[in-house]
Amino acid sequence: xxxxxxxxxxxxxxxxxxxxxxxxxxxxxxxxxxxxxxxxxxxxxxxxxxxxxxxxxxxxxxxxxxxxxxxxxxxxxxxxxxxxxxxxxxxxxxxxxxxxxxxxxxxxxxxxxxxxxxxxxxxxxxxxxxxxxxxxxxxxxxxxxxxxxxxxxxxxxxxxxxxxxxxxxxxxxxxxxxxxxxxxxxxxxxxxxxxxxxxxxxxxxxxxxxxxxxxxxxxxxxxxxxxxxxxxxxxxxxxxxxxxxxxxxxxxxxxxxxxxxxxxxxxxxxxxxxxxxxxxxxxxxxxxxxxxxxxxxxxxxxxxxxxxxxxxxxxxxxxxxxxxxxxxxxxxxxxxxxxxxxxxxxxxxxxxxxxxxxxxxxxxxxxxxxxxxxxxxxxxxxxxxxxxxxxxxxxxxxxxxxxxxxxxxxxxxxxxxxxxxxxxxxxxxxxxxxxxxxxxxxxxxxxxxxxxxxxxxxxxxxxxxxxxxxxxxxxxxxxxxxxxxxxxxxxxxxxxxxxxxxxxxxxxxxxxxxxxxxxxxxxxxxxxxxxxxxxxxxxxxxxxxxxxxxxxxxxxxxxxxxx
Numbered sequence: 001x002x003x004x005x006x007x008x009x010x011x012x013x014x015x016x017x018x019x020x021x022x023x024x025x026x027x028x029x030x031x032x033x034x035x036x037x038x039x040x041x042x043x044x045x046x047x048x049x050x051x052x053x054x055x056x057x058x059x060x061x062x063x064x065x066x067x068x069x070x071x072x073x074x075x076x077x078x079x080x081x082x083x084x085x086x087x088x089x090x091x092x093x094x095x096x097x098x099x100x101x102x103x104x105x106x107x108x109x110x111x112x113x114x115x116x117x118x119x120x121x122x123x124x125x126x127x128x129x130x131x132x133x134x135x136x137x138x139x140x141x142x143x144x145x146x147x148x149x150x151x152x153x154x155x156x157x158x159x160x161x162x163x164x165x166x167x168x169x170x171x172x173x174x175x176x177x178x179x180x181x182x183x184x185x186x187x188x189x190x191x192x193x194x195x196x197x198x199x200x201x202x203x204x205x206x207x208x209x210x211x212x213x214x215x216x217x218x219x220x221x222x223x224x225x226x227x228x229x230x231x232x233x234x235x236x237x238x239x240x241x242x243x244x245x246x247x248x249x250x251x252x253x254x255x256x257x258x259x260x261x262x263x264x265x266x267x268x269x270x271x272x273x274x275x276x277x278x279x280x281x282x283x284x285x286x287x288x289x290x291x292x293x294x295x296x297x298x299x300x301x302x303x304x305x306x307x308x309x310x311x312x313x314x315x316x317x318x319x320x321x322x323x324x325x326x327x328x329x330x331x332x333x334x335x336x337x338x339x340x341x342x343x344x345x346x347x348x349x350x351x352x353x354x355x356x357x358x359x360x361x362x363x364x365x366x367x368x369x370x371x372x373x374x375x376x377x378x379x380x381x382x383x384x385x386x387x388x389x390x391x392x393x394x395x396x397x398x399x400x401x402x403x404x405x406x407x408x409x410x411x412x413x414x415x416x417x418x419x420x421x422x423x424x425x426x427x428x429x430x431x432x433x434x435x436x437x438x439x440x441x442x443x444x445x446x447x448x449x450x451x452x453x454x455x456x457x458x459x460x461x462x463x464x465x466x467x468x469x470x471x472x473x474x475x476x477x478x479x480x481x482x483x484x485x486x487x488x489x490x491x492x493x494x495x496x497x498x499x500x501x502x503x504x505x506x507x508x509x510x511x512x513x514x515x516x517x518x519x520x521x522x523x524x525x526x527x528x529x530x531x532x533x534x535x536x537x538x539x540x541x542x543x544x545x546x547x548x549x550x551x552x553x554x555x556x557x558x559x560x561x562x563x
Contacts, residue, residue: 001026001048003033014521015039016499016550020049027059028052029178038499038550040524042197045550047181051172058169062097063182064118064139064151065109073111075140075150076191077102080432086191089142097153099136104205105437106198107138108191109150117185117198120152122205122437123394123471124181124552128168128384130221130426132433152182168384176390183551200526201497201551205436207248207472213443216458216467217244218253218287219299219351219380219423225256225270234272240429245282247435250449251458255287255299255351264307264325271305271453278452285455289351293334294370296350296361299380303345303459312336334370341375347459349421351380354398362402366409374416377462378406380423381440381469381556392501393548394440394471400556403544404506404513407559411510411541417559421462422469442467443475465558473497473553479545481560488537490545492557495528498549505535507543507562514540520547537562 004023009032011018018036031050037043046063076086077100100107106119120137135155142148155167172178185198199205207215222240244252256270267288274284288300292310307325312318312332318339322328329340341348348370350362362379365371379402383394393400399420406418424439444467450457461467468476479492490505500520507514516535523529537543540562548554 001033005033014519015524016521024048024050026050026061026180028054028057029059029172031177036550038525041499042185042187043201043499043525044184044186045181046184047179049177049179051175051177053174055174057172057174059172060154060156060169061180062139062151062153063180064149065116065184066143066149067147068109068111068149070142070146070148073109073148074191075148076108076110076195077106077138078195079103080134087140089148091142093144094141097139097141099153100138100140101134101136101432102138103134103432104199104202105137105152105434106195107140107150107152108194108198109140109148110191114186114188115191115194117187117194118151119183119185119198121181121183121551122202122473122553123383124389124391125152125154126384126438127170127387129438132426132429132435132438134432134434137434171388173388173390176388178389180389181551202436202473203497205247207436207441208475209248210443210475210477212445212447214250214446214449215248216251216253216285216422216442216444217249217424217439218255218421218442219289219425220244220252220254220429221425221427222254222429223256224254224273224284224286225266225268228269228273229262229266234269235276237277239431241277241282241284243429243431243433243435249441250281251283251285251444253285253287253301255289257289258310260310263309264322264328267305267307268325275452280449283449283452283455283458285458291357293331293337294348294376295365295368296358297352297356299349299351300341301347301349301455301459301462303456304454306340306344306346308340334368338370338373338375342373345456345459346375347462348376349378349380349423351423352382352425353379353402362406366406372410372413372415374463376418378403378418378420380425381420382423382425383440383471391552393546393554394552403559404508407542408508408510408513411508416463417465417542417561419462419465419558420469420556436472440469440471442469465560468555468557470555471553473551474500474547474549474555476545476547476555476557479557481543485538486536488535488562490533490535490543491530492533492545492547493528493530494547494555496547496549497526498551498553499523499525500527501548501550503531503533503545503547505533505543505545507535507537507540509540
């Protein structure tokens, strides 16, 4: 970064104040350095707000504070086993960044009688990775005998070899305003106090419990059935589920991919293994990702174990009896598939719409009988894939517009609304992986978990849209719509940690989507409030509610029909 500031621009908006210093250049980018502070918290947001006119720019960024006084200072962090460490900076000066594989993306500098925590936005800092391995998101550097630097970084060469192909970067469309942000939290206390205050914004990287709800994560490529088969024991305990459970997830959806030769056997190990990893506080709910018949990739969610094969020879009945697995479906067409799904109380979601193997989908099948079936619930929501830092909401350019498009496509029908399901698209997991930062979750209003193997209450909640999706920092414990026509009102309770930016009511008439935004920038962090927002529902077909904070985090309810 090169700074050539000739002055500054100071603006206030509600309970926040921003100071922008124009004249900043970063490679092909130019713009301003912007510092934002918020009433009621020590949190400081530091960002480059910049753009480039070059085509096809992909980029990463690092950020830090330099020229800190070395005398009496130290760097503190916790490793991926959550053990505390510190370095007093008494060694030789560093010629490069010292990379820290620090837990929670957090490093603290103690200096001049206080402490400063440095951490990135919890979710927008990560692009389209398919792993949660902590490759080192923090750094420090002793610059000379009197000063040091520290901050946040994005990995480059530390990647496990088999994941190099999808180690993506941000996209910067020409002229788009990219917000390359980081956070600092200064305190007059020591390192432990800075840790505590900074971790509060992500509740220690744990999805916090909400009475009456269960927290569901979905689409984990852990290959549960295949891994158990390879281990030789159905009772092998896999570490994947230990780290998911530790992150506050109550329902974990591992997704396997069928292999023709061993599909039935893998299904058996998947179903049996899921039950053996489940108890009254944690449930493993089997899923299968498929790439045939319905267009693009699509996930099957089970209400109970169901056996099927992806072939149906001429003259073969749809349903046959297998000598070992019992009732079995022989699937040869989309109609066969939807018949099984309806008969067995199953659901379909497209996990990564409009990208990867689902590029062009579900748009290309929007008029088909299977997409317009109520059992085809909708699509997966995850940030990262195809995103850039001009987005205000997580997956603002790809998935959220699709949610509204899908409901406009079916606005003239009697179908249920289409929904989003929070997914991860990540693979094997181990202790120390950054689970919280790399995956959203769905909060299902189902009360207690059902018995292992009985996933029907979960399927019912998903079918009815009785849930909301969230990155974790923003929760919507309750909401309702009252009145009709021009006198319709939304009432919603919202909880948040980072300073809240806005709440919105979004509705569509089958052609046009309307977004009614209410600014919340006058509210302090760590708040809870019930919002009452009137809107005109005349001629509208569906409506949903969402809330977004200043770090790009948010939560969305599922749409309901208005007519």
